[in-house]
Amino acid sequence: MRAARSDAGFPFTAIVGMDDLQLALILAAVSPAIGGVLIRGEKGTAKSTAVRALTEILPPVDVIPNCRFSCDPDHPDPTCPDTPHGIAADAPHRTSADTPHGAAANAPHGTDASRDGSVGGGIRRAARLVELPVGATEDRVLGSLHLEKALAEGVTAYEPGLLAAAHRGLLYVDEVNLLHDHLVDVLLDAAAMGRATVERDGVSVTHPARFVLVGTMNPEEGELRPQLLDRFGLTVDVVASRDPAVRVEVMRARLTYEAGPADFAERYDGAQRELAERIVKAQGLLPDVILTDAALRQIAEICASFDVDGMRADLVTARTAVAHAAWCGRTVVEVEDVRAAAKLALPHRRRRNPFDAPGLDDQQLEDAINNTTPEEDPDDDGPDDPSGGPGGGVDPSTSADGDEQVPGEATAGPAPSGDVAGSGEPYKARLLSVRAAGVGVAGRRSRALTEVGRVVGDRARVGREAGRPHLLGTIRSAAPHQHARGRSGPGLTVRAADVRLAVREGREGNLVLFCVDASGSMGTKKRMSEVKTAIVSLLLDAYQRRDTVGLVTFAGAGATVALPPTGSVETAVRRLESLPTGGRTPLAEGLLQTAELLRVAAIRDPRRRPLLVLVTDGRATYGENAFARAREAAGWLGQRGIATVVVDCEPRRGVRLGLAAELAGDLGAEYLDLGDVAAGNLVRTVSERKAA
Template sequence: MGARFPFSAVVGHDDLRLALLLNAVHPGIGGVLVRGEKGTAKSTVVRALAALLPELDVVPGCRFACDPAVEIECPDGPHNAGVPERRPARLVELPVGATEDRLIGSLDLERALTEGVRAYQPGLLAAAHRGVLYVDEVNLLHDHLVDLLLDAAAMGRAHVEREGVSVSHAASFLLVGTMNPEEGELRPQLLDRFGLTVSVKAARDVATRTEVIRRRLAYEADPAGFAARWAEQDAELAARIVAARDRLPGVVLPDAELRRIAAVCAAFEVDGMRADLVVARTAVAHAAWRGADEVEEADVEAAVRLALPHRKRRDPFDEPGLEEQQLEDAMKQGAEHAAEPEPEPDPDGPDGGGLPEGADDGLPPESPESPERSTAGQGTGSERTHAPAPSFRTRLLQVPGVGEGAPGKRSRARARTGRVVRSSTVDGSGLHLVGTLGAAAPHQSVRGRSGPGLVLRGTDLRLSVREGKESNLVLFVVDASGSMAARQRMSAVSGAVISLLRDAYQRRDKVGVITFRGGSAETALPPTNSVDAAAARLRQLRTGGRTPLADGLLRARKVLQTERVRDPRRRPLLVLLTDGRATATGTGGDPMRDALRAAGLLAADDVAAVVVDCESGHLRLGLAGRVAEALDAVCLRLEELSADQVAGVVRAARAA
């Protein structure tokens, strides 16, 4: 393996480098989430950090990298005194496709089946102990895996209870996750579990971009030589990390700064107390990093900039970040509280740093309530602007049958995780232990078994068939014609689509948006994992003109055919929002006949669909119902989308 790109040679990204270094000083901060567009050196910086971490003394032969100087419960213990083994801190990477077994470990099946003993095979959490655990594209990782690694990062230990194995081992590591927001967001409650967050962008300054290119080309031409030229600067940073770690326990966090932290967090209206604790830990680490013995206002401000941007995000479609004016006002408010008279010290309160490494507030991640949001059409001339409409909790729309798509929370699917429904000799995920033992047991006498282990044959092996939930491609086809706007229904439709988008965000779906108005249909947003991008496009929705319903359905069919080639395992769900009127003349001269013919083509493609009838008033023509019948789809009235008004699950198409 060639030399890594030196940490000191990275151009710019000051906030990212500071956040990583502070976590290296104080892992109890809780890790770093790095948000940024592709090609911004996120992975390069993270991998370079591992080389700066101090070497470790570990117990020889211990699979959990235990520190010989610290007594701690270990599955490989008790450890005998001996000469410690010295090695570099590890950088462990968690791939997007990792399973729960790979992350937390599992039963050692080879020893269980051949020796008849229960033995634990450590996972990546154990391998990352006292090092760095790096998760690229963390937003694409299954939510339950993110929960597991964040819990371990917060507690400093991993607990495994599965398959007859009960194990607890140390798992203290610097957690770093990177993500491209264009590929989808993390849920707000998962965002909150990361200690710090940093947004990175490519520099727009020509001189800076030139220097980035120059250094990268020099590194690619001679990695070892380039690393050698920056070795001295990296060594200085490594020594500074060690010095800051030694200084950390003695750093004093004055009560005035505690009040400042509490006041700033209150001003930003963050949920729970985790933000206050993370800001305090980060401020202490920042003071230690700059060589001070006491936290000051500058340390708190630096901590706030890194710890609060993602915690002020109240809704899935809010952009993370801090406005300078808001930060300035919050710091002024904090200064007023910091200037209050000192209270009597609490004898049971924290000392100096007061925030032990790895300590957690013990609170579960909170789910921010989604405030009512709205959308309005914009435009000029014949285009209309509509009053905002509130969003709501939608009922569940599902694709029927059992799929095999990406992990999510919408439709039934065969999955690598989830409940075991049966065993199989053909397909499945992981060993079905009971099924394997049951298949082998009757043959032990014939096979001459004499010891505690089983005598196995290949024909005995059974795989676990699991069923979970998948995410889908939800394609919204929205009627934005004049017939919708004339009756002031577009605001209600927009609110409904935003509500459905929020539901898609929570269920980890891929989404796309097609609108039709005037003389044609438009792909407002090609299928993407960025649900907030879809919300932004809908807020700019223009309305007016005739109703080319057939064109909208044909455009949807073309988009779905393309996506079927790109991502064949992800099943689509088409959601058509219309009043059913078709007024734009098609090729056959009859707009409605053309629309029904287009709907029939989608039905022939076996596309699961739901038609949302947006017609209002006492006199209803029922045209949307005719379209739904041609699509072989369920037809719902707009008000029936609300989960609070209508109970149950909608099967989106004919039963498979």
């Protein structure tokens, strides 16, 4: 019976209406070789609650006392940095009464003791949940080498990171889409290899790192790159149910839990214990599950029918089908195992365009299964199969397909009042960057001093600041003080104040903010379509370079923040496609709204430098002294040194007023005439001018 406590977590078996998510997490726990789970969903859908609840049902692990890497007493890793695993004198003393398998308290590692299936000196503990913060550094994730000891004593002193702590447990990354790409690469490499390697200044340390990797994200804040998305084994899209009865059940459960967490958790003790035992049983059955040639061919044909890239989809689907069969208590993979595996392993791998919404066509999946199922096998065991998850089969009502939008589809809200011009086929954009180098967030666009890149110097460490030490700089700092510190033999006496950190130059990510004139003065639908095509191409480039983007539009009597700064380029494309055209031109209001948005963005993310793209013909027709007010606003923006490009959309035929060029002068911006370059050359011309 669970001991009453006030900090009891929400039980995994009490989660309502999330069968697909629960099944994916369970299968990853049964077979970590699947490669982890990525949970995509809108805010407030209990993604984090489900992940944290999983640790309550994970089997406990036997570990060697004082081993920082949680080595298994029965199968210690020979390359573990803590080898040999001698049991220290101060190791926790366990008797046969409080050790489940009667381990001898201080028996040396590797000797047999009177116990059931373990080795003397082993202790049992709960599986760990290690949470990785978004702002974590690479040293915090992988671990670091103790530079002072290496220089003074000539020994390799390794300080383990979060990957070591997560070994044989669960590593949870909330908002994984906001994590730096190189850290995501590190995590996925470790999850796939089962090991982590730290290399610093010619010294290499490797240690085991096998864990269940779970990431959560809100797609509105930006997507993962396709290369990283593909590395997650399974993906689940979570949306709140639109069924009032289900929502009532969710509210009732949550309110009851908040009123008495311990009492609420105690109600589910039996179900939690039963689920944990079933996971252990499935793990034991996993090596005995047979994946027949027919099942392999069926998996291959299903993956081919969805036109996925590479072979990872086939392998993950096969591993997931084997895990599902073990979870259901079967020793042979059947059709329902392949169906369940495909629904979890393929949705995020069938994307062909960066702006395509992920998802899986259920009818296409059923057709593929039916076309590859032998006649003697059942061809439809789908939703009625009672073994899909802890509460029953997979509920098709939890599918997110109904909520997905594709480029060109209007967002929720009132229909636009003016004409809507669509964009053409986007094209590859050349690099558009901020001209002067600065200090920014690691990315792929402008030159800047960042956390990653080539070493260009060193600097003093502030307090106990984390970061990669600069070896030669540290030696130069410590060497003059050796005599005063009484050092006469080999080695160096290094103190914390001597440590110098490396200064690195790489590429930064920027805030690319579009300020778009949507008034009637923008001319014909064809011209607006050309402008939208150019902006979509720039957005595609921003997607590939992992920038933050924003969109301000002005028309009629005011300006609108159509999209606050976000990493979701897909959302920006949808907002742009649905942008109507018509009305007067409140140019000054558009510039002032842009200035306010940039001010707020600088407070929220001060290290991300902005790049403003103003798309207008320069005319201002709303209010008194409209153009004078617009020039005043432009001058105010120009004084702040914001990198800007002005795209002049004034028609070439007829009388040209040249107002956009005057605005570019006030802004201190690069000027571009749209009529000289046409839609297909817009990005190329801007990029060449910015790179000059």
